[in-house]
Amino acid sequence: MTLSADRIPTYSVGELNTAIGSLLERGFAPRFLLEATVSRPQVKKGHLWLTLTDGTASVSGVVWASRLSQLSYRPSDGDGVTVVGKLNFWAARASITVQALDIRPSLSTVLRQFEQVRQRLEEQGVINPGRQRSLPTQPTTLALLTSVPSSALADMLRTGRERWPMTRLLVIPIPVQGPVADQIINVLNRLAERCDALAVDGLVLARGGGSREDLAVFDDEALCRCLAQFPRPVVTGIGHEDDLTIADLVADHRAATPTAAMVACLPDRDSAERSLQNRRQRMKDLVGWRITRDRQRLNDRRSLLAQQSPLKRLRQLQDDLHQKRDLLRALSPSRWLQRGLALLTNDAGEALSAVTSIKVGDRIMVQMNDGELETDVQVIRPASDQSKS
Amino acid sequence: MTRAKTKASQIKAWKKDIAGLTYEEATQALDLILAELQSDSVPIADLQDRVLHGEVVLDHCEALLRSVEQSVLQLDPDSLIETSSLTDPNNPTELNNA
Numbered sequence: 001m002t003l004s005a006d007r008i009p010t011y012s013v014g015e016l017n018t019a020i021g022s023l024l025e026r027g028f029a030p031r032f033l034l035e036a037t038v039s040r041p042q043v044k045k046g047h048l049w050l051t052l053t054d055g056t057a058s059v060s061g062v063v064w065a066s067r068l069s070q071l072s073y074r075p076s077d078g079d080g081v082t083v084v085g086k087l088n089f090w091a092a093r094a095s096i097t098v099q100a101l102d103i104r105p106s107l108s109t110v111l112r113q114f115e116q117v118r119q120r121l122e123e124q125g126v127i128n129p130g131r132q133r134s135l136p137t138q139p140t141t142l143a144l145l146t147s148v149p150s151s152a153l154a155d156m157l158r159t160g161r162e163r164w165p166m167t168r169l170l171v172i173p174i175p176v177q178g179p180v181a182d183q184i185i186n187v188l189n190r191l192a193e194r195c196d197a198l199a200v201d202g203l204v205l206a207r208g209g210g211s212r213e214d215l216a217v218f219d220d221e222a223l224c225r226c227l228a229q230f231p232r233p234v235v236t237g238i239g240h241e242d243d244l245t246i247a248d249l250v251a252d253h254r255a256a257t258p259t260a261a262m263v264a265c266l267p268d269r270d271s272a273e274r275s276l277q278n279r280r281q282r283m284k285d286l287v288g289w290r291i292t293r294d295r296q297r298l299n300d301r302r303s304l305l306a307q308q309s310p311l312k313r314l315r316q317l318q319d320d321l322h323q324k325r326d327l328l329r330a331l332s333p334s335r336w337l338q339r340g341l342a343l344l345t346n347d348a349g350e351a352l353s354a355v356t357s358i359k360v361g362d363r364i365m366v367q368m369n370d371g372e373l374e375t376d377v378q379v380i381r382p383a384s385d386q387s388k389s
Numbered sequence: 390m391t392r393a394k395t396k397a398s399q400i401k402a403w404k405k406d407i408a409g410l411t412y413e414e415a416t417q418a419l420d421l422i423l424a425e426l427q428s429d430s431v432p433i434a435d436l437q438d439r440v441l442h443g444e445v446v447l448d449h450c451e452a453l454l455r456s457v458e459q460s461v462l463q464l465d466p467d468s469l470i471e472t473s474s475l476t477d478p479n480n481p482t483e484l485n486n487a
Contacts, residue, residue, distance in 0.1 A: 138412060138413045166454075170462050170463075171461060173466055190466075190467075198469070272412075273454055283443050283444075286427055290426065290429070290433075291436075
């Protein structure tokens with residue numbers, strides 16, 4: 001090929017393709033991000049071939065077999081994706097293909113999977129707020145499934161130490177991103193079998209913040225079924241407050257963050273100290289009340305006993321006797337005799353209260369204050385005669 | 390044996406009894422003593438002993454609360470066998486965002 005300003009360049013096909021390749025190599029970014037929808041993905045000889053489209057334009061794409069095994073996500077037809085790619089130009093056919101170095105699901109893909117799994121698990125009763133178990137109030141041992149080391153783990157351990165250091169923490173490292181659902185399921189199954197042996201009272205599944213797409217593993221249907229069947233209460237602390245995964249929906253308690261998960265699982269040491277102080281005060285109060293009340297009872301018995309003493313009883317009997325004597329005196333006829341009235345009786349000693357029971361000539365006895373006298377009746381004047389005269 | 394020595398050996402025995410109790414078990418024991426005191430089932434002569442017993446249990450609970458050492462064990466995810474004790478969780482050598 002000869003290049004000159006005066007002449008139109010002339011290429012062989014091979015030269016042209018090589019020139020295009022050279023131009024692309026010099027003028028195009030070695031790595032780029034491509035937002036696209038996946039169309040017709042198919043694996044041929046171990047390589048994943050697909051078409052990347054935005055609805056109007058499209059370009060071929062490939063994930064080489066060597067890279068395919070490392071991908072954290074395998075796209076399906078219609079999935080929205082973000083591709084980390086580079087251009088492959090084949091000079092022999094002048095064809096351009098995007099070589100995908102990594103493929104991540106777009107937010108819309110993740111959310112679509114979330115909705116599909118949620119609908120299935122809700123229909124089957126796996127997601128059901130009614131089956132949520134209550135958390136242990138003072139767990140002896142908690143299993144923490146999270147990435148190690150990680151800032152999420154450091155936050156959880158700090159929170160555990162501040163709130164309730166008496167709970168033993170078993171940290172079990174798990175991968176928390178990518179196609180790792182099977183690994184997490186294996187750990188969950190092993191732990192479920194050994195819950196009694198390890199004295200595990202509860203499980204915390206935690207992951208620090210990231211994009212919603214990074215949390216997609218916690219939308220995995222098999223993983224979430226496994227979580228729902230775990231023999232101990234499960235608490236999730238995944239991502240940020242706004243992130244909701246299927247794992248959160250099947251858990252017995254969903255905490256907004258890993259730290260919040262520990263807060264939900266562990267009692268508060270400060271409030272426990274206050275409760276102990278209240279108990280100490282209550283014990284003192286109970287003893288004080290008991291002694292005061294028993295002393296009062298003793299005093300009551302003392303006064304009851306004092307009331308039953310012989311001297312007191314004798315005085316009371318004497319008082320009663322005096323009262324009766326006074327009453328008797330008050331009722332005695334001698335009081336009337338002292339005031340000038342007289343008591344009349346006949347020979348038989350019967351009291352006379354009416355002139356009709358007396359005849360002229362009868363002898364009657366007259367009892368007065370200072371003695372008696374006998375007299376014969378000479379005249380009888382009934383009260384009606386006296387009123388006439 | 391003097392009365393003071395008897396009391397001291399009694400307290401020692403109580404402390405030995407509760408040494409292995411968890412916080413939850415110790416608070417249950419404490420609540421039992423409180424319930425006894427509240428129900429008048431304790432004879433007056435035993436009142437002081439029972440309160441002393443309660444104080445020993447309370448001290449045990451408070452000592453547990455004051456403890457700052459937390460047992461943190463890391464298990465191998467495949468075998469669930471202890472691999473290490475996380476002695477300094479505030480200073481992990483390598484952090485990632487997850």
